[in-house]
Amino acid sequence: MLELHTFERIFKEHHTHCLAFATHYIGDPYEAEEVVQLVFSQLWEKRASIAIQGSERSYLFSAIRNTAISQWRKQNVRSERENSFGQMQETEVHLSLQARELENKLEAALEKLPERCREVFVLSRKQQLKYAEIASVMNISVKTVENQMGKALKILHQELKEYLNLFL
DSSP: OOHHHHHHHHHHHHHHHHHHHHHHHHHHHHHHHHHHHHHHHHHHTTTTTOOOOOOOHHHHHHHHHHHHHHHHHHHHHHHHHHHHHHHHHHHHHHHHHHHHHHHHHHHHHHSSSOOOHHHHIIIIIOOOOOOOHHHHTTTTTTHHHHHHHHHHHHHHHHHHHGGGGOOO
16 A cells, blocks of 8 residues: 555656656657656556555556557547547538539529420429329320420430439
8 A cells, every 4th residue: 555655755766757758759758758747647646556666656657658549549430420520510511512412403494494394304303203193283195205204314414414413
């Protein structure tokens, strides 16, 4: 068991050396100070179960090295998660913008269709009616519906060809 006076002695004797070692090992004096403080606070918290065998300085330097590596790993995992999340958000925004742009282009392309083609297309694709139902509603033959849909799809394909790679 590490008693208060022993802890104070270890702190006074080794803190400066530990800070110098941590700064050299980590490179950033502020992070080094945090690691050294963490090592000494863990030493105090675990004082009941710690029995330092050998050199106190070697023990502290090992603890600093291990704590620094642990902190570095945690920071890398956090950075990777943040980067991944940021990329997901960018992708979602990009896809949302593309979808909105495509929607606008589709509406503009639909306006370019001849009236009957547009009506057949809207009834088929937006209201999801079958060709026979469209023929009945518009009072035209099923063959005319098929021809008008073919014509509409050909025109839309031509108007929206730059966007087809989004779906393939």
